[in-house]
């Protein structure tokens with residue numbers, strides 16, 4: 001039997017307080033991670049997620065230390081403070097999941113330029129800054145047999161321009177960040193750090209709930225697998241891409257969408 005695990009690893013998950021980030025933090029805590037650092041802007045959300053993860057790990061008999069640090073990663077100085085505080089509290093970093101992200105939808109003629117800037121900043125610039133800051137620690141921890149891992153939480157929107165609500169900045173940001181991930185895979189690969197992007201389809205979370213309220217049925221019916229994504233879909237992909245067995249996978253954009261990226265809503269007429 002193949003044992004996929006992250007035994008003894010130290011992981012950082014941005015936006016790890018809810019949704020796909022929390023799913024990712026949870027599977028790492030359950031699969032042997034020594035420490036998982038989570039972050040989001042809200043102190044209360046950080047504490048609640050820490051309590052949840054502490055309990056999940058304890059109930060599973062796992063000894064994983066959860067560290068929660070509140071920071072606004074879209075603020076350059078706060079992003080640096082987040083890195084400094086993390087570096088003070090951990091002895092190494094093996095895994096960075098750059099997951100924090102945001103979206104904005106509005107028709108073309110009403111779409112605020114400020115919203116485009118905000119989305120591009122968090123989804124691309126802040127991801128770049130996190131990777132830039134953490135890269136030296138990741139390089140120090142990686143080995144030829146088991147490189148450190150960067151996972152970028154991109155989106156199926158980086159592959160398919162299908163748009164359910166005028167998310168112009170979001171589509172551009174996710175295409176950009178996936179492409180940046182490929183470039184970073186070339187840059188960091190020789191230093192024993194792999195960089196891969198995940199491209200989830202629609203998963204019910206705070207971010208996607210608005211769209212799913214309007215188009216959930218169409219998106220489910222149009223999906224080749226006839227369902228939306230669930231927690232385990234993200235967790236299995238995260239665990240595989242962080243485990244030793246995937247050490248030769250570098251620079252991919254992995255769709256986790258039931259095949260929806262293959263065509264218009266994935267439907268076969």
Ligand SMILES: NC(=O)c1ccc[n+]([C@@H]2O[C@H](COP(=O)([O-])OP(=O)(O)OC[C@H]3O[C@@H](n4cnc5c(N)ncnc54)[C@H](OP(=O)(O)O)[C@@H]3O)[C@@H](O)[C@H]2O)c1
Pocket residue numbers: 014015016017018019020021039040041042045071072073074075099100101102122153154155156199200201202203204205206207208
């Ligand atoms: N759900 C989907 O269907 C789907 C599909 C494809 C890709 N994705 C991607 O998956 C990632 C997570 O999305 P999600 O659906 O889980 O969204 P979510 O439930 O809204 O979670 C977003 C997380 O990011 C944090 N965050 C937002 N702005 C931040 C900032 N400026 N600084 C620090 N943290 C911030 C949020 O916490 P605070 O609000 O407390 O800051 C929260 O923890 C995003 O990159 C998204 O684009 C989601």
